[in-house]
Amino acid sequence: MTDLRLRPRDLPRPRDLPIVRPAGTMSDPGPRGKFGDHGGRYVPESLVAACQEVEDAFRDAWSDPGFRGSLATLLAVHAGRPTALTPAWRLSAELGITLLLKREDLAHTGSHKINNVLGQALLATRMGRTRLLAETGAGQHGVATATAAALLGLSATVFMGERDVERQALNVFRMRVLGAEVVPVGTGSRTLKDATSEAMRHWVTCVDDAYYCMGSVVGPHPYPWMVREFQRVIGEEARGQCATELRTGVPDYVVACVGGGSNAAGTFAGFADTAAQFVGVEAAGGAGATEGRTGVLHGFRSRFLQDDDGQITEAESIAAGLDYPGVGPEHAYLRDLGRARYVTVTDAEVVDAALRLARTEGILPALESAHAVAWVIRAAESGELPPGATVLLTLSGRGDKDTATLMELV
Known part of the structure; x- marks a missing residue:
């Protein structure tokens, strides 16, 4: 009788992550976690x-x-890794770039x-x-x-x-x-x-x-460090897929939405030692990296939305997952270094981007992920992205959960 029991050595495995990395960007922050x-x-x-x-x-x-x-x-x-790296052919043609989607929306439960x-x-x-x-x-x-x-x-x-x-x-x-x-x-x-x-x-x-x-x-x-390491699989997989499956090489830009910022941190980590430009896209009403000031909340020091008295102010976003008044500390550090830049998009741009991706590629993204799509569309159409640029975008989740919100707006 055939043995159908699953053994780790029989299974496809994500790329093993190095246990020890040299000191530098997106490495071990040490015992103080700084x-x-x-x-x-x-x-x-x-x-x-x-x-x-x-x-x-x-x-x-x-x-x-x-x-x-x-x-x-x-x-x-269980989770269905590795997730696909999907070329967005029609939207790429409209924008004059090569847009690659890292499909975390295809992971079990619908997100990263x-x-x-x-x-x-x-x-x-x-x-x-x-x-x-x-x-x-x-x-x-x-x-x-x-x-x-x-x-x-x-x-x-x-x-x-x-x-x-x-x-x-x-x-x-x-x-x-x-x-x-x-x-x-x-x-x-x-x-x-x-x-x-x-x-x-x-x-x-x-x-x-x-x-x-x-x-x-x-x-x-x-x-912050531990979650980034568990999410590093996104960037490690995407880098390997760019090299071996699509043969695009290292992308010019790596883009992801940012609330606390785990999908972005995991994606950026896979390309930390490359020349790829990192772009984190925040909600205009909840932009800790872009508009925050240094403070402490929930046990860590980072950039948070605050009033003149230093009190935390509320974030507002059409995407519930980005409704957070701060950003992870490593993102604040990447911003300080200039290794990553952080931008914002409006709710209206997000809705338009979600619909455009759905109608060009047959993919309805989560509203969180649509923030990244919205920036890529705006940057390509304004000329901020050079023609022919290769852009890797992490599609962090699928849009099923947001259909009620979209039904009220479309």
Whole structure:
């Protein structure tokens, strides 16, 4: 009888990530977790030991071939990696460039979030934790967390702002079907910032049995670094696909939307040692990298939207996943270095871009991802992108979750 059991050596694996990288851009930030003047660990005393335990566990796991092999197997057989690199032929012809789409919308659960969550869920089980805590805005991280919890036999509690619960009802339903508890947060703006605050407050009460599964490259050290490393698979895959499948070589531009910035960080990391120009695209109403000032929130130092008194102000975006008043500390550092530049697009441009991609390529992107598409369209049509440029764009998620919003506008 044929043996149908799956063994790691039998499966396609994402490109192995080097365990040790030389010092430099997008490398290990060290025990202090500092990216230049940004990052660090600014948490209550009750969470200092918990964060250190996560860091120690991650360093141990990331140097263990067995852990990395287990993650690679899950990414292949559960998440569907590698994801495709799709040439956008018709839109490229209209814009006079070569546009390549890294299709994270094709990953299981519909976005890049599953890459990070599978890694952190495996780490949680390695640490002996039985429960995952998470925050979510657009709901994609919440769905991914609920999915990983169900897969690995963990319980999951997801905090979500009441406003986002209303506009992302489909994802709330998906989380609950998967067995997660969804906790609506009614304080402040009732969006991602407040959901994150509430999740971290809850973590203080249950650090012994719960693992906090951060959804982006934000939060206290080691989360910005750890999440970037789990998302690095996007950039590593895309670079290999450019070289071997499409034979385009290193793209001239690498573009991704930025809220906290995990899909962008993961994509940029794969090209950090190349001459590719990095562009992070933010929402005009929530542009931490572009318009923020240095401050501290949710356990880390970075650039945040603030008033003249230093109080955090609310972000506004048609995309719930970008409704965050700051940016991950490594993005703030890349901005300081001039290694990446950050731009904004309006809600109207985002809707137009989502529809244009749908009608030219048969791909309906998440509104978050449509921010990156909107900038590429604007830059190509204005001449900011030189004719014939090759642009790699990470399509971080699919647009099913945003159909209710689009139905009201189209």
